[in-house]
Amino acid sequence: xxxxxxxxxxxxxxxxxxxxxxxxxxxxxxxxxxxxxxxxxxxxxxxxxxxxxxxxxxxxxxxxxxxxxxxxxxxxxxxxxxxxxxxxxxxxxxxxxxxxxxxxxxxxxxxxxxxxxxxxxxxxxxxxxxxxxxxxxxxxxxxxxxxxxxxxxxxxxxxxxxxxxxxxxxxxxxxxxxxxxxxxxxxxxxxxxxxxxxx
Amino acid sequence: xxxxxxxxxxxxxxxxxxxxxxxxxxxxxxxxxxxxxxxxxxxxxxxxxxxxxxxxxxxxxxxxxxxxxxxxxxxxxxxxxxxxxxxxxxxxxxxxxxxxxxxxxxxxxxxxxxxxxxxxxxxxxxxxxxxxxxxxxxxxxxxxxxxxxxxxxxxxxxxxxxxxxxxxxxxxxxxxxxxxxxxxxxxxxxxxxxxxxxxxxxxxxxxxxxxxxxxxxxxxxxxxxxxxxxxxxxxxxxxxxxxxxxxxxxxxxxxxxxxxxxxxxxxxxxxxxxxxxxxxxxxxxxxxxxxxxxxxxxxxxxxxxxxxxxxxxxxxxxxxxxxxxxxxxxxxxxxxxxxxxxxxxxxxxxxxxxxxxxxxxxxxxxxxxxxxxxxxxxxxxxxxxxxxxxxxxxxxxxxxxxxxxxxxxxxxxxxxxxxxxxxxxxxxxxxxxxxxxxxxxxxxxxxxxxxxxxxxxxxxxxxxxxxxxxxxxx
Ligand code: SF4
Numbered sequence: 001x002x003x004x005x006x007x008x009x010x011x012x013x014x015x016x017x018x019x020x021x022x023x024x025x026x027x028x029x030x031x032x033x034x035x036x037x038x039x040x041x042x043x044x045x046x047x048x049x050x051x052x053x054x055x056x057x058x059x060x061x062x063x064x065x066x067x068x069x070x071x072x073x074x075x076x077x078x079x080x081x082x083x084x085x086x087x088x089x090x091x092x093x094x095x096x097x098x099x100x101x102x103x104x105x106x107x108x109x110x111x112x113x114x115x116x117x118x119x120x121x122x123x124x125x126x127x128x129x130x131x132x133x134x135x136x137x138x139x140x141x142x143x144x145x146x147x148x149x150x151x152x153x154x155x156x157x158x159x160x161x162x163x164x165x166x167x168x169x170x171x172x173x174x175x176x177x178x179x180x181x182x183x184x185x186x187x188x189x190x191x192x193x194x195x196x197x198x199x
Numbered sequence: 200x201x202x203x204x205x206x207x208x209x210x211x212x213x214x215x216x217x218x219x220x221x222x223x224x225x226x227x228x229x230x231x232x233x234x235x236x237x238x239x240x241x242x243x244x245x246x247x248x249x250x251x252x253x254x255x256x257x258x259x260x261x262x263x264x265x266x267x268x269x270x271x272x273x274x275x276x277x278x279x280x281x282x283x284x285x286x287x288x289x290x291x292x293x294x295x296x297x298x299x300x301x302x303x304x305x306x307x308x309x310x311x312x313x314x315x316x317x318x319x320x321x322x323x324x325x326x327x328x329x330x331x332x333x334x335x336x337x338x339x340x341x342x343x344x345x346x347x348x349x350x351x352x353x354x355x356x357x358x359x360x361x362x363x364x365x366x367x368x369x370x371x372x373x374x375x376x377x378x379x380x381x382x383x384x385x386x387x388x389x390x391x392x393x394x395x396x397x398x399x400x401x402x403x404x405x406x407x408x409x410x411x412x413x414x415x416x417x418x419x420x421x422x423x424x425x426x427x428x429x430x431x432x433x434x435x436x437x438x439x440x441x442x443x444x445x446x447x448x449x450x451x452x453x454x455x456x457x458x459x460x461x462x463x464x465x466x467x468x469x470x471x472x473x474x475x476x477x478x479x480x481x482x483x484x485x486x487x488x489x490x491x492x493x494x495x496x497x498x499x500x501x502x503x504x505x506x507x508x509x510x511x512x513x514x515x516x517x518x519x520x521x522x523x524x525x526x527x528x529x530x531x532x533x534x535x536x537x538x539x540x541x542x543x544x545x546x547x548x549x550x551x552x553x554x555x556x557x558x559x560x561x562x563x564x565x566x567x568x569x570x571x572x573x574x575x576x577x578x579x580x581x582x583x584x585x586x587x588x589x590x591x592x593x594x595x596x597x598x599x600x601x602x603x604x605x606x607x608x609x610x611x612x613x614x615x616x617x618x619x620x621x622x623x624x625x626x627x628x629x630x631x632x633x634x635x636x637x638x639x640x641x642x643x644x645x646x647x648x649x650x651x652x653x654x655x656x657x658x659x660x661x662x663x664x665x666x667x668x669x670x671x672x673x
């Protein structure tokens with residue numbers, strides 16, 4: 001995983017709430033067995049709608065997406081953050097996120113930033129009123145620098161922050177405690193059910 | 200202070216507590232795997248030269264992407280075929296038991312776990328699928344994870360987790376005739392909203408929950424994620440123990456297991472971060488009219504208009520939803536005509552669901568021009584239903600009777616809505632395009648879907664067929 005420290009660039013506004021992962025990447029693209037190449041299918045059913053921000057050249061190459069509340073609800077498909085990442089986004093800002101989507105983002109080095117509703121609305125309006133408006137998400141300082149320069153602080157789990165800043169591999173971190181897993185299996189693991197007889 | 204059911208299961212599985220240097224590491228008792236969210240995880244293992252730590256705690260099946268008809272002819276779509284074969288290869292290479300497409304145990308992952316008896320009280324269960332919450336009906340802590348986490352569990356048999364908050368949803372009062380588990384959960388989501396339980400593990404409690412069958416409890420827990428919940432749980436009781444006894448995966452010393460499981464229910468003085476009360480007696484059969492499961496109304500109600508909402512974001516959402524659904528707002532729900540009916544999915548694809556629908560259908564015909572299908576949740580459910588003659592009831596009425604899979608719940612295979620088609624569906628998501636681009640979904644219970652198939656429009660099953668609803672289970 002690549003480390004995440006800060007990202008600066010054009011903000012893409014998506015003024016919709018409850019954006020579900022079926023919209024982010026529809027099911028017909030989940031048949032791929034690869035990890036990459038999902039970007040071109042991002043928001044597939046919404047692309048081509050009049051004025052859809054991802055179609056507008058002013059937002060091309062934008063690394064920051066800002067959207068309404070409960071972003072990423074529904075299916076647990078990690079293809080959703082993969083598609084956002086593949087399209088070029090490094091950070092998503094919203095007033096709330098669905099739990100699984102939020103976790104999936106941090107597992108691949110993408111930053112979900114939760115800001116108060118009023119700040120999210122301000123950012124959406126700035127990006128809509130002036131396409132090409134820029135902002136900065138700074139994980140080190142835990143602030144978002146708005147287009148006008150105002151700094152808005154955000155919260156994040158310190159352990160996750162550390163992992164993102166360093167780009168650490170989650171599995172390797174856990175395997176550093178392999179002895180503790182083995183001890184649990186020896187001493188405390190609950191009995192059954194064993195699945196292998198069903199093969 | 201006492202502990203909640205959730206807290207007890209959590210405590211039992213902490214390999215390493217949370218500290219300044221890392222999150223809690225939880226042991227995973229059962230890892231369920233399906234074809235769509237796993238290939239990249241297996242690739243990751245291969246790339247890092249890692250093995251699957253506990254194949255004996257892992258179980259795979261194919262469900263999302265399988266055809267539900269003409270299986271003997273193989274899989275026509277090359278991409279679907281490649282994905283299913285990838286899981287077959289991965290299961291073989293890593294030594295994981297798999298129920299593939301030719302198995303008589305194949306089925307939707309959340310149906311086969313309980314059916315086999317490998318879903319048990321007090322366990323931690325994960326799967327790369329958000330409806331893993333279904334297994335919480337047995338008093339397990341079960342939740343959906345992404346593909347990176349799937350890889351993590353394959354490699355370590357553990358998961359790192361931040362401590363969630365707890366919410367108790369107490370469903371009091373008695374359910375009316377013709378009102379069931381699906382209506383409880385749709386009504387609850389309507390009440391708390393689609394993000395209402397965000398960050399929480401839900402425990403469903405109260406007499407109306409205790410009175411449900413295991414299948415009904417699974418229906419309720421299944422849709423916890425639609426209310427934003429991390430997981431949904433129900434304390435195990437005699438209903439649970441009776442249901443599990445004798446299943447292939449059930450513990451050999453069953454009495455000893457039951458004794459342990461009796462310790463699991465939340466202590467009387469346990470506290471929850473959030474308490475919600477739902478009144479079962481006031482619930483009518485529920486129908487979604489919009490594009491989130493929270494956009495729901497009683498069958499006796501009307502479709503709202505944007506002006507019914509104060510919050511500008513709500514108004515926007517409702518406007519968009521009505522536009523997508525081809526509704527003006529204000530129409531009576533019962534006046535909405537449907538051209539498709541889907542009975543199945545991990546929410547309502549179990550035997551009692553099919554029985555309840557068959558009761559309504561028996562001796563009747565599907566409305567002219569309407570397409571109706573029943574897709575059992577597993578090949579076992581299919582066989583049991585056929586042994587009771589339910590297939591004949593559905594076929595005689597004009598329903599298609601299919602093989603097991605997710606099918607039109609997410610329409611990854613050929614079971615798909617065309618743009619503008621409108622479906623009464625027993626599944627769990629009515630998102631835009633969920634059942635096919637431009638397709639319109641109304642979520643309902645199995646008897647409600649059956650009644651809609653007969654009349655060709657959404658209809659109150661209580662008025663439609665009082666005798667059939669009287670016989671309905673859970
Ligand atoms: S039936 Fe639907 S909700 Fe359930 S696992 Fe399959 S696709 Fe997911």
